[in-house]
Amino acid sequence: MKTEKECEATVASMNFIADHIKKVASELDKGSVTDLVTGIMGSKKIFLMGAGRSGLASRAFAMRLMHMGFNVYVVGETTTPAVQQDDLVIAVSGSGETPSIANLGGIAKKIGSKLATITSNKDSTLGRISDIVVIVPGRPKEDVIYEDYHERRMIGYPQLAPLGTIFEISALVFLDAVISEMMVRTGASEAELKKRHTVFE
Amino acid sequence: MKTEKECEATVASMNFIADHIKKVASELDKGSVTDLVTGIMGSKKIFLMGAGRSGLASRAFAMRLMHMGFNVYVVGETTTPAVQQDDLVIAVSGSGETPSIANLGGIAKKIGSKLATITSNKDSTLGRISDIVVIVPGRPKEDVIYEDYHERRMIGYPQLAPLGTIFEISALVFLDAVISEMMVRTGASEAELKKRHTVFE
Amino acid sequence: MKTEKECEATVASMNFIADHIKKVASELDKGSVTDLVTGIMGSKKIFLMGAGRSGLASRAFAMRLMHMGFNVYVVGETTTPAVQQDDLVIAVSGSGETPSIANLGGIAKKIGSKLATITSNKDSTLGRISDIVVIVPGRPKEDVIYEDYHERRMIGYPQLAPLGTIFEISALVFLDAVISEMMVRTGASEAELKKRHTVFE
Amino acid sequence: MKTEKECEATVASMNFIADHIKKVASELDKGSVTDLVTGIMGSKKIFLMGAGRSGLASRAFAMRLMHMGFNVYVVGETTTPAVQQDDLVIAVSGSGETPSIANLGGIAKKIGSKLATITSNKDSTLGRISDIVVIVPGRPKEDVIYEDYHERRMIGYPQLAPLGTIFEISALVFLDAVISEMMVRTGASEAELKKRHTVFE
Numbered sequence: 055m056k057t058e059k060e061c062e063a064t065v066a067s068m069n070f071i072a073d074h075i076k077k078v079a080s081e082l083d084k085g086s087v088t089d090l091v092t093g094i095m096g097s098k099k100i101f102l103m104g105a106g107r108s109g110l111a112s113r114a115f116a117m118r119l120m121h122m123g124f125n126v127y128v129v130g131e132t133t134t135p136a137v138q139q140d141d142l143v144i145a146v147s148g149s150g151e152t153p154s155i156a157n158l159g160g161i162a163k164k165i166g167s168k169l170a171t172i173t174s175n176k177d178s179t180l181g182r183i184s185d186i187v188v189i190v191p192g193r194p195k196e197d198v199i200y201e202d203y204h205e206r207r208m209i210g211y212p213q214l215a216p217l218g219t220i221f222e223i224s225a226l227v228f229l230d231a232v233i234s235e236m237m238v239r240t241g242a243s244e245a246e247l248k249k250r251h252t253v254f255e
Numbered sequence: 256m257k258t259e260k261e262c263e264a265t266v267a268s269m270n271f272i273a274d275h276i277k278k279v280a281s282e283l284d285k286g287s288v289t290d291l292v293t294g295i296m297g298s299k300k301i302f303l304m305g306a307g308r309s310g311l312a313s314r315a316f317a318m319r320l321m322h323m324g325f326n327v328y329v330v331g332e333t334t335t336p337a338v339q340q341d342d343l344v345i346a347v348s349g350s351g352e353t354p355s356i357a358n359l360g361g362i363a364k365k366i367g368s369k370l371a372t373i374t375s376n377k378d379s380t381l382g383r384i385s386d387i388v389v390i391v392p393g394r395p396k397e398d399v400i401y402e403d404y405h406e407r408r409m410i411g412y413p414q415l416a417p418l419g420t421i422f423e424i425s426a427l428v429f430l431d432a433v434i435s436e437m438m439v440r441t442g443a444s445e446a447e448l449k450k451r452h453t454v455f456e
Numbered sequence: 457m458k459t460e461k462e463c464e465a466t467v468a469s470m471n472f473i474a475d476h477i478k479k480v481a482s483e484l485d486k487g488s489v490t491d492l493v494t495g496i497m498g499s500k501k502i503f504l505m506g507a508g509r510s511g512l513a514s515r516a517f518a519m520r521l522m523h524m525g526f527n528v529y530v531v532g533e534t535t536t537p538a539v540q541q542d543d544l545v546i547a548v549s550g551s552g553e554t555p556s557i558a559n560l561g562g563i564a565k566k567i568g569s570k571l572a573t574i575t576s577n578k579d580s581t582l583g584r585i586s587d588i589v590v591i592v593p594g595r596p597k598e599d600v601i602y603e604d605y606h607e608r609r610m611i612g613y614p615q616l617a618p619l620g621t622i623f624e625i626s627a628l629v630f631l632d633a634v635i636s637e638m639m640v641r642t643g644a645s646e647a648e649l650k651k652r653h654t655v656f657e
Numbered sequence: 658m659k660t661e662k663e664c665e666a667t668v669a670s671m672n673f674i675a676d677h678i679k680k681v682a683s684e685l686d687k688g689s690v691t692d693l694v695t696g697i698m699g700s701k702k703i704f705l706m707g708a709g710r711s712g713l714a715s716r717a718f719a720m721r722l723m724h725m726g727f728n729v730y731v732v733g734e735t736t737t738p739a740v741q742q743d744d745l746v747i748a749v750s751g752s753g754e755t756p757s758i759a760n761l762g763g764i765a766k767k768i769g770s771k772l773a774t775i776t777s778n779k780d781s782t783l784g785r786i787s788d789i790v791v792i793v794p795g796r797p798k799e800d801v802i803y804e805d806y807h808e809r810r811m812i813g814y815p816q817l818a819p820l821g822t823i824f825e826i827s828a829l830v831f832l833d834a835v836i837s838e839m840m841v842r843t844g845a846s847e848a849e850l851k852k853r854h855t856v857f858e
Contacts, residue, residue: 061285061292067435068280071428072273079269084262091262103857105456107318110311113735114423117308120736121418129857130532132716132731133723136855154456154556158857165856212445213438217322217452219431222315226427230420231268237414238264244413251418252739253768254706254732254761255306255355304656314534321535330656331733333515333530334522337654355757359656366655453538454567455505455531455560463687463694465841469834470682474675481671486664493664507858509720512713516825519710523820556858614847615840619724619854621833624717628829632822633670639816640666646815653820657708657755 063213070214071223078190078224079231089186090144090170091235094124097142097168103129104146105155107222112146115229121247122236129158139166146229147171148192148221150178159183172225190228192221264414271415272424279391279425280432290387291345291371292436295325298343298369304330305347306356308423313347316430322448323437330359340367347430348372349393349422351379360384373426391429393422465615472616473625480592480626481633491588492546492572493637496526499544499570505531506548507557509624514548517631523649524638531560541568548631549573550594550623552580561585574627592630594623666816673817674826681793681827682834692789693747693773694838697727700745700771706732707749708758710825715749718832724850725839732761742769749832750774751795751824753781762786775828793831795824 094100100119104112112128119126127134129143137143143162147155150173159180162169171184174192181187194211215223236242295301301320305313313329320327328335330344338344344363348356351374360381363370372385375393382388395412416424437443496502502521506514514530521528529536531545539545545564549557552575561582564571573586576594583589596613617625638644697703703722707715715731722729730737732746740746746765750758753776762783765772774787777795784790797814818826839845 061283061288061436063436063439064288064429064432065280065283067432068276068283068428071431072276072280075269075273075276079266079273082262082266082269087262087265101857106453107315110315110318114308114311116735117311118417118420120738126736128735129855131734131736132719133729133734134855134857135723135853137857152456153559157555157559161856214435215431216319216434216438216445216448219319219434223424223428223431227269227272227424228265230272230416230424231265233417233420234268234415235262235264237417244417247417250738252307252732252737253764254704254737254740255353302656317534321537327535329534330654332533332535333518334528334533335654335656336522336652338656354760358756358760362655451537453531453536454563455503455536455539463685463690463838465838466690466831466834467682467685469837470678470685470830473830473833474678474682477671477675477678481668481675484664484668484671489664489667508855509717512717512720516710516713519713520819520822554858616837617833618721618836618840618847618850621721621836625826625830625833629671629674629826630667632674632818632826633667635819635822636670636817637664637666639819646819649819654709657757 067214074220075224075227086186086188090188093142093168093170093186098140100124100126101129101137101143103155103158105152108146108148111222111226114226118233121250122242137162137165137167141167143167143169145171145180146225147180148174148218150175150180156180174221190225268415275421276425276428284390287387287389291389294343294369294371294387299341301325301327302330302338302344304356304359306353309347309349312423312427315427319434322451323443338363338366338368342368344368344370346372346381347426348381349375349419351376351381357381375422391426469616476622477626477629488588488590492590495544495570495572495588500542502526502528503531503539503545505557505560507554510548513624513628516628520635523652524644539564539567539569543569545569545571547573547582548627549582550576550620552577552582558582576623592627670817677823678827678830689789689791693791696745696771696773696789701743703727703729704732704740704746706758706761708755711749714825714829717829721836724853725845740765740768740770744770746770746772748774748783749828750783751777751821753778753783759783777824793827
């Protein structure tokens with residue numbers, strides 16, 4: 055079967071995701087990005103949290119923040135200390151309604167720490183209580199048929215990037231771009247990051 | 256400072272990563288992708304492994320394979336059973352030389368299970384011993400100056416995507432595209448995936 | 457200083473913990489233990505959950521249940537599927553009030569799955585909603601001075617086993633004893649367990 | 658069936674484990690315990706590592722060291738930085754031969770950091786390269802029949818505590834006793850530990 059040999063769905067999915075990343079980049083609210091960068095650089099400790107694949111994106115960011123030299127922790131890992139007033143808590147949640155993360159967000163606010171949320175949904179539980187909200191748009195509302203796909207059998211949107219895929223990858227790429235932003239602003243070199251990278255792997 | 260208010264490094268980094276994803280998509284070796292898909296669909300159990308951020312990419316893929324209904328495990332997690340002959344082990348390693356992952360790859364081959372590796376480096380320890388190798392190109396050899404970047408102060412490549420960033424994100428997007436490929440091939444619907452998604456989060 | 461060279465606090469702490477384990481063993485409610493064993497052996501899938509060090513105890517148990525051949529998962533790990541009606545969810549919480557665990561316990565009951573809790577506190581949020589409650593007593597109410605300790609400077613209770621230590625270790629030992637109980641009941645041999653033990657470590 | 662209703666295997670297993678803990682306490686080499694305590698208190702950063710259930714014991718210890726205020730990390734977790742010369746790496750391995758842990762131990766020595774190992778086997782790969790070795794005896798060599806067990810059907814040793822159970826629990830209890838030792842030596846109060854305990858759970 056020609057379609058399968060060509061792996062057209064694989065190629066279409068990668069292009070669909072890349073196009074979405076470009077769209078997110080072009081629509082970024084620069085003010086909230088700057089608030090996030092300033093918040094990170096001005097906090098004593100930084101805590102990342104997220105559930106499922108959003109949690110994996112938040113961990114990838116946490117690892118790079120450690121490489122940058124920040125005091126950074128992942129909520130739920132073994133040696134993560136108590137959150138305190140001068141700390142920044144960053145939540146990653148597409149819907150802004152993930153129950154466990156929204157609950158922890160509420161606790162963070164009660165403690166008096168700063169809360170930032172990366173989400174597709176500004177008007178959500180997390181969006182409403184956060185000091186900083188960066189919008190990363192997720193899945194399109196309507197069922198998109200991928201246009202570059204030249205086969206007769208079209209691939210609809212959900213199969214190109216099911217469930218939260220589009221948000222999770224876009225959030226990860228955005229957060230990696232924030233690392234780039236901070237490297238440029240602080241003049242940090244790749245060599246400095248490498249020095250902090252574990253060799254225990 | 257204009258540059259910082261504009262967050263140009265953030266936007267440039269996202270575009271740089273998206274462009275790389277498109278490049279990877281266009282250069283994919285369809286034969287090895289098909290071997291990977293066939294290997295996954297024909298194995299009794301599937302094991303994912305990777306260190307650091309490559310490990311996070313491998314987990315994101317493992318989670319979706321579980322949503323697809325496969326018997327899938329992450330090496331090192333609590334209830335991951337012993338690998339056996341009819342199983343497929345998938346390694347994610349940009350260099351193909353991550354010591355712990357290369358060691359486990361060797362053990363996998365001794366056990367007689369099938370080994371697949373997602374890597375930038377075919378001629379590596381993991382590349383040489385694997386039954387299936389999918390090449391996902393990583394960082395460019397030379398220092399690239401990002402061309403779309405219209406500021407006088409140019410951003411060099413390593414600051415746009417330091418260390419293994421380019422490989423890690425490309426591998427993640429490729430693996431998500433493999434999910435898309437399998438959904439199209441098997442006719443799996445998003446609703447079926449959602450049914451297996453935990454509500455414990 | 458004699459006391460320190462003798463490491464008397466170390467020895468006193470180990471004896472204090474061992475004595476508590478024996479006390480827990482002698483006060484076990486056999487009916488609830490049998491309900492737990494029966495619940496495990498009669499469920500399609502088993503899910504373990506707990507926060508902090510109670511979470512580590514629940515993972516140690518989950519790993520052994522996997523060695524016994526059960527379909528067992530740790531809540532929050534990568535490939536843990538959705539909980540369903542015929543499943544058993546086991547919570548480990550000394551107070552029975554850990555917010556995230558109590559919330560998940562409520563969701564488990566709404567789904568219609570069976571909920572078992574290992575706790576010191578029967579009359580707690582988790583204790584009240586659980587189908588099976590096994591009481592593992594935790595720290596004594598009063599400040600105990602360790603009696604076998606023959607130094608002039610006495611060690612008070614909290615320093616012998618601070619915070620939840622006594623509950624966490626007692627719960628772990630109890631759960632390992634449940635493995636022993638199931639090996640005897642089913643005639644499972646150590647060799648069978650070993651066969652399922654990963655060699656990827 | 659009387660035996661099962663009585664849960665005699667459960668009780669016998671708990672007593673067997675408690676007796677072993679007391680035996681380990683009575684045979685502790687005080688010199689090596691003091692070296693471990695001194696090593697922890699004199700190091701800039703402390704890293705814990707172990708595979709499987711020994712890894713869970715090492716994490717439980719790492720969490721308490723964090724509560725004590727140490728800069729402590731678990732090898733393999735997200736924000737664990739690079740090990741350096743002034744650091745202490747602590748391995749937990751019953752056999753002292755767990756391949757991944759022995760490899761990392763070798764790397765730790767090459768870096769020039771101090772290596773401590775908790776093991777049953779002094780004459781092992783890890784035992785031989787470590788600066789500090791604390792012996793925690795594991796399973797008895799011969800098949801022990803539990804003597805307090807008054808049923809006609811006796812329970813042999815492996816069923817009372819299969820595989821590495823005896824070592825893993827004894828190591829955990831020993832390490833918790835080291836926390837007790839350090840609280841007494843430094844005068845740290847439980848309240849100070851509690852302040853560092855996360856409320857995000």
